[in-house]
Amino acid sequence: MQHYCSNCNTYTKQQYCPLCKQKLSKKTGDNEYYPIYETRVKRRRFAQRLVLFIAIFTVSTSLLINLLTNPEQLWFLYVLSPVLYSLLTINHTILSRAHIGSKVVLQVIALSVMLFILDAASGSSKWSIHYVIPFLVTLATLLVTIIVLRKPMKWREYIGYMTTMVILGFLPVILFLSSWSTVLWPSAATALYALLTLIGMVLFSEKTMKNEIVRRFHF
DSSP: OEEEETTTTEEESSSBOTTTOOBOOEEEOSOOOHHHHHHHHHHHHHHHHHHHHHHHHHHHHHHHHHHHHOTTSOTTHHHHHHHHHHHHIIIIIISOOOOHHHHHHHHHHHHHHHHHHHHHHTTOOOHIIIIIHHHHHHHHHHHHHHHHHHOGGGHHHHHHHHHHHHHHHTHHHHHHHTTSOOOHHHHHHHHHHHHHHHHHHHHHSOHHHHHHHHHHHTO
16 A cells, blocks of 8 residues: 655655655555656756746846946846746745745745845835834744644644744844844834744743754753
8 A cells, every 4th residue: 555645746655755754644556656746846847947047037138238238227136136036936935845834934035135135226225124024024923823823733844944933033133233224113023023932932832842942042
């Protein structure tokens, strides 16, 4: 009898999926579905490479036109950051089989970097640092928290991503203390939410998870 992984749509005789390492419980007959999976993988990889080529073509063409027409003003940055963000969104978030926690973390980081570049290119009024990035970090932390609460059995899978989001929650305060940001309340609110999330992780998690949290934060 073979085990079936609904996450990867594959069959294996092992109790754990060879691709995503999840423990498998469903079983089926002796049909072999790896050829179908390999076809899907090849199509996905081709799509990812095609998107990468389009991104490289778009950025390089914009840079060339910028340097030939108006080298004093680097307007190609308005093209660069959205293209790079779109590349990550399509190849990692949409086409990739990566863990959803990884997708959320990389999304908030990539979106923050894109908005910061656009902010700097438009005159650096620091609206991205003052308001948008703190809001994005808070929203992403809340999203991961909701996912964990809906799937408590998968808490161990998300602890690393939760830890990362908590750490990112204190980043706006660091930017404020280093004078990069001059608006306190968004940074303070984000840090407070990160702190409350950390306290909630310690108070309401199981003993094994609590020990893991304490070990990671060195309490």
